[in-house]
Amino acid sequence: xxxxxxxxxxxxxxxxxxxxxxxxxxxxxxxxxxxxxxxxxxxxxxxxxxxxxxxxxxxxxxxxxxxxxxxxxxxxxxxxxxxxxxxxxxxxxxxxxxxxxxxxxxxxxxxxxxxxxxxxxxxxxxxxxxxxxxxxxxxxxxxxxxxxxxxxxxxxxxxxxxxxxxxxxxxxxxxxxxxxxxxxxxxxxxxxxxxxxxxxxxxxxxxxxxxxxxxxxxxxxxxxxxxxxxxxxxxxxxxxxxxxxxxxxxxxxxxxxxxxxxxxxxxxxxxxxxxxxxxxxxxxxxxxxxxxxxxxxxxxxxxxxxxxxxxxx
Numbered sequence: 001x002x003x004x005x006x007x008x009x010x011x012x013x014x015x016x017x018x019x020x021x022x023x024x025x026x027x028x029x030x031x032x033x034x035x036x037x038x039x040x041x042x043x044x045x046x047x048x049x050x051x052x053x054x055x056x057x058x059x060x061x062x063x064x065x066x067x068x069x070x071x072x073x074x075x076x077x078x079x080x081x082x083x084x085x086x087x088x089x090x091x092x093x094x095x096x097x098x099x100x101x102x103x104x105x106x107x108x109x110x111x112x113x114x115x116x117x118x119x120x121x122x123x124x125x126x127x128x129x130x131x132x133x134x135x136x137x138x139x140x141x142x143x144x145x146x147x148x149x150x151x152x153x154x155x156x157x158x159x160x161x162x163x164x165x166x167x168x169x170x171x172x173x174x175x176x177x178x179x180x181x182x183x184x185x186x187x188x189x190x191x192x193x194x195x196x197x198x199x200x201x202x203x204x205x206x207x208x209x210x211x212x213x214x215x216x217x218x219x220x221x222x223x224x225x226x227x228x229x230x231x232x233x234x235x236x237x238x239x240x241x242x243x244x245x246x247x248x249x250x251x252x253x254x255x256x257x258x259x260x261x262x263x264x265x266x267x268x269x270x271x272x273x274x275x276x277x278x279x280x281x282x283x284x285x286x287x288x289x290x291x292x293x294x295x296x297x298x299x300x301x302x303x304x305x306x307x308x309x310x311x312x313x
Contacts, residue, residue: 001025007071009036011177019218032056035074040177057094068109070098078183084142091146099157110166110225111154116144125275128233166224171237171276175214176303190304193257203266205245210275212238213296216289223285237276238289
């Protein structure tokens with residue numbers, strides 16, 4: 001089995017490469033390193049089953065492969081707000097390019113979609129048949145709409161060209177190898193707490209999220225790819241809802257930090273509630289996340305303690 005992973009040096013992509021290599025697959029890891037981190041895959045470079053290719057998926061490329069996991073898109077709010085055009089190109093042009101590989105090679109392809117396709121939802125929790133409430137011209141539209149178009153491309157390549165597709169809608173994920181500067185709430189809070197800096201909450205902190213640990217997510221992604229019947233979309237996330245302010249207090253406790261909580265204006269388009277309905281994943285692919293939030297946070301904090309410069313002693 002030869003598997004192409006785009007976005008291989010990213011947080012999720014690097015963990016996916018690890019697991020595929022454990023299964024004995026030959027893995028081609030593709031990344032342009034605009035947001036990916038070489039440190040995430042350094043340990044794989046000498047693995048004979050792994051090949052690293054530096055390439056921007058916006059440019060066409062060809063490989064002989066059996067499966068493709070398409071994870072190549074900036075997922076950090078800080079990055080996609082900084083470079084929205086490249087972000088939407090990665091989701092649209094990049095997805096077309098990998099679908100062309102899948103079509104040529106008769107390969108199965110999985111698209112890493114996102115809970116952001118639901119926008120700021122009016123239905124709670126979110127099921128796969130909910131069409132969402134999104135702002136096509138808002139500041140987050142480059143990411144949200146790009147992923148929605150990517151799903152549409154997958155479905156239409158399947159209908160028109162019989163490409164064997166899978167779609168995973170990924171909710172908030174955390175764990176080791178998150179970037180220190182990616183602007184996501186867990187990495188932000190942990191880094192601030194370890195440095196005894198003020199923990200910044202945008203809004204009043206009553207907005208809720210549901211966090212899935214990286215190992216659970218990787219299990220789900222592979223299950224979606226390797227089952228034969230369901231193309232998706234399938235929600236992947238841990239449906240344990242927690243408010244942002246509760247999360248901040250949990251991280252303060254786990255890090256024994258002296259940080260104070262400060263509040264700033266909530267960004268435009270930031271959803272108030274986000275929680276997956278995963279009944280479909282439970283019933284059809286036998287997937288259910290098992291890592292408790294507190295345990296996952298402990299592992300993630302330990303990772304940041306090891307890599308973070310200028311942390312408190």
